[in-house]
Amino acid sequence: MRITVFGASGPTGRLLTEQALAAGxxxxxxxxxTGSFPLRHDHLEVVGxxxxxxVAVDTAVxxxxxxxxxxGVPPGREPIRTYSQGVAHIIEAMARHRVRRLGVVSSSGVDPHPYPDAGFLFNRLLxxxxxxxxxRTLYADMRRMEALVRASDLDWTIVRPGGLYHLPAVTAYTVVEGHPDGRFTSRADLAASLLALLDGDRYVRRTVGVVTTADNPTLLRWLRHEALGTR
Ligand SMILES: NC(=O)c1ccc[n+]([C@@H]2O[C@H](COP(=O)([O-])OP(=O)(O)OC[C@H]3O[C@@H](n4cnc5c(N)ncnc54)[C@H](OP(=O)(O)O)[C@@H]3O)[C@@H](O)[C@H]2O)c1
Structure with missing residues (x-):
């Protein structure tokens, strides 16, 4: 297939690009x-x-x-519009060029719920x-993005990971409709779950959670590496 990956230079996007190229x-x-994109491959085109x-989005699609x-963009106090405006442009371009299959990463934080294996501190405070x-502003924009995707008549899937972390390889991750119990998702598994959307129409017009259960980090380690950016 010919696939456009937005966010390809981010940690998940790079894994997704590698996995997609490896799959042919x-x-x-x-x-x-574009100058600092690290991957090279005969079947890879790096698009700025x-x-x-x-207009640039149209060309990429x-x-x-x-x-x-x-x-993705980092959380901040300022209003965030990148998810919703970006996806609006992607949807318009896809409709114009009759590209139907869309998979977008959102977050479990869009619709938070307490986790059975997490304690009071996590569920009620963190x-x-x-x-x-x-x-607040980040999840608000992700909600706007999700609403735009659902309102489109594309073959869409919204994928909501939990807290992202690094594992060296894809594991036996689970894909769940509704609220998953797991709090974490490895980026390799998130990438693999996005790529797997292209194998069939099982999750078309669905919102799914992706959960990794292997080698989850402790909450402290995750906060130190991911939330505080000391990875
Ligand atoms: N961190 C977590 O625990 C967590 C949890 C749940 C969901 N998520 C979501 O998972 C997704 C993937 O996260 P990630 O950490 O792998 O990636 P990321 O670092 O959040 O960002 C991915 C890429 O998005 C691109 N981007 C940002 N603004 C752009 C713009 N205006 N135009 C074009 N590209 C733009 C950037 O690439 P360039 O600068 O090269 O353009 C960036 O490298 C994100 O949507 C994130 O919000 C994260």
């Missing part, structure tokens, strides 16, 4: 920083585009069979703080 697909990897630029987005305070 042709990949258009979209980044704003800001998702806030509809034209002539493809599917679009996968691992686009989770509300992350989703309603520190990540």
């Amino acid at each position: 697909h042709r990949v258009a990897a979209v980044t704003r920083r 585009a800001d998702v806030l630029d509809p 034209e002539g493809r069979d599917a679009v996968l987005s691992t686009l 989770l509300p703080y992350v989703t309603r305070v520190a990540g």
Whole structure:
């Protein structure tokens, strides 16, 4: 297949690009920083585009069979629009070029719920703080993105991972409709779950969670590596 990957230079996007190339697909990897994109392959085209630029997005989507987005921005106090505006441009371009299959990464934080294996501190303090305070503008924009995707008549799937972490290889991850119990998702598994969407229409017009149960980090380790950026 000919696939466009948005967010291809991020840690998940790079894994997705590698996995897609290894599976024999042709990949258009979209980044704003083409010069520093680390991968090279005969079936890889590195496309420079800001998702806030509809013309650039149109070029990145034209002539493809599917679009996968691992686009992401850090949380912050300022209003965030990248997810919703970016996806709006992607949807418009896909409709224009009759590209039907879309997979987008959102987050379990969009619809938070307590986890049975997490304690009081996580469920009643950390989770509300992350989703309603520190990540308030980010999750608000992810919700706008999800609403735009659902309102489209594309063959879409919204994929909601939990806290992302690094594992060296894909594991036996689970894909769940509704609220998953697991709190973590490895980036390799997230990438694999996105690529697997292209194998059939099982999750078309569905919102799914992806959970990794192997080698989950402790909450402290995850906070140190991911939330505080000391990886
Ligand atoms: N961290 C977590 O625990 C967690 C949990 C749940 C969900 N998520 C979500 O999972 C996804 C993947 O996360 P990640 O850590 O692998 O990636 P990421 O670092 O959040 O970002 C991926 C890429 O998005 C691109 N991007 C940002 N703004 C853009 C723009 N205006 N135009 C074009 N590209 C733009 C950037 O590439 P360039 O700068 O090269 O353009 C960046 O490398 C994100 O949506 C994230 O929000 C993360």
